[in-house]
Amino acid sequence: MTKIAIVGNIASGKSTVEKILQDKGFIVYDTDKIAHEILEENKELFPQAIVDGNINRKILADIVFNDKKQLEYLESVIHPKIKEFIQNIDNTETVFVSVPQLFEAGMENLFDKILFISAPIETRLERLMKRNNLTKEEALVRINAQMSEEEKIAKCDFVIKNDSTEENLELHILHLFDYKS
Numbered sequence: 001m002t003k004i005a006i007v008g009n010i011a012s013g014k015s016t017v018e019k020i021l022q023d024k025g026f027i028v029y030d031t032d033k034i035a036h037e038i039l040e041e042n043k044e045l046f047p048q049a050i051v052d053g054n055i056n057r058k059i060l061a062d063i064v065f066n067d068k069k070q071l072e073y074l075e076s077v078i079h080p081k082i083k084e085f086i087q088n089i090d091n092t093e094t095v096f097v098s099v100p101q102l103f104e105a106g107m108e109n110l111f112d113k114i115l116f117i118s119a120p121i122e123t124r125l126e127r128l129m130k131r132n133n134l135t136k137e138e139a140l141v142r143i144n145a146q147m148s149e150e151e152k153i154a155k156c157d158f159v160i161k162n163d164s165t166e167e168n169l170e171l172h173i174l175h176l177f178d179y180k181s
Contacts, residue, residue, distance in 0.1 A: 001091050003110065006098040008117030009146050011127040013162035013169065014098050017117055020170045027095045034085055035078045042077060058132070065141050079105040086110045103147055103155060115176075116156040118149055120163055 006028075008014045018028045039046075039055050049060040064071040079101070087110060089095055096115075102108055119127075121143070128139040153159055160172045 001089075002094040002112045003086070003089065004094065004096050005102050005108070005111040005114045006096055006117065007100065007102045007114055007152060007156065008119070008162075009124065009149055009152070010100070010142055011124040011131065012117045012119040014100065014117050016162070016166060016169060017115075017160070017173060018096070018098050020166075020173050021096050024174065027091060027093060029085075029089070029095065029097045031082045031085070031097060031099045031101075034082060038078050038081050045077060046074070061132075061142070065145055071145070075101070075105065079107075083107055083110065103152055108155060113158065114156040115158045115160065116149075116153050118153065118159055118161050118163075123163065 006014055006017055008017075015030075018030055022028045036055075036057070039060070043050055043055045046055065046060055046063065049055050049057075049063060051059065060074075064074050082099070082105065086097060086099070086107065089097070097111070099105075099107060102111075102114070108114060124143060125136065125139050128134060128142065129136060132139070134142075158176055160169065160176065162169050
C-alpha cells in the first residue's frame, strides 16, 4: 500500500482534488470530515460553540482562530485521533488522505508521498470569503494562522498549481499519477 497525503492551505482546492481522485476510483479519506466527527463526539470540550445540541463550526472557528491557546487545545484533542486513524488504514491499493494540518501536526512521516495543492493567495482569499461567508479580515486571520505555502512546498514530493480551470486541474492530477481509464 502507498499512502499519499493531500496537503494545501485553506481554500486551495483540496476538496476538488479529492473529488477528482474519487471519481477516478481512488480511495480517498478526508481528515477534515473525521475531525468534525471527533468534535461532535467531544462537543462538551467547547460548550460555548454548541447550538441546538451540535457544534456550530463558525462559532468554534471564531473562538480558535482568535485565541491561540484554544486552537492549540482543539488540535491537542483532534490530532492524536487523526494520527491513529491514519496509522490504522489498511489497504493493498494506493490511498490518498487529505490532511490540511499535516506538517503542523507532525504527521508527514505517516506517508510515502506528499502532494501539495497550491493556489494564489488572491484566489484562496476570494474562495474562503465566498465559501464561509467571511469578511476579508476574518478570512485573512484564517489564512495567516497556517504555515506558509513556501514552507510546506519545500517538504512535499509533488506540487500541483490550482490556478486555472477544474478540467486543467484534473489533467494535472491524472498525468501526475499516470492514470489510464
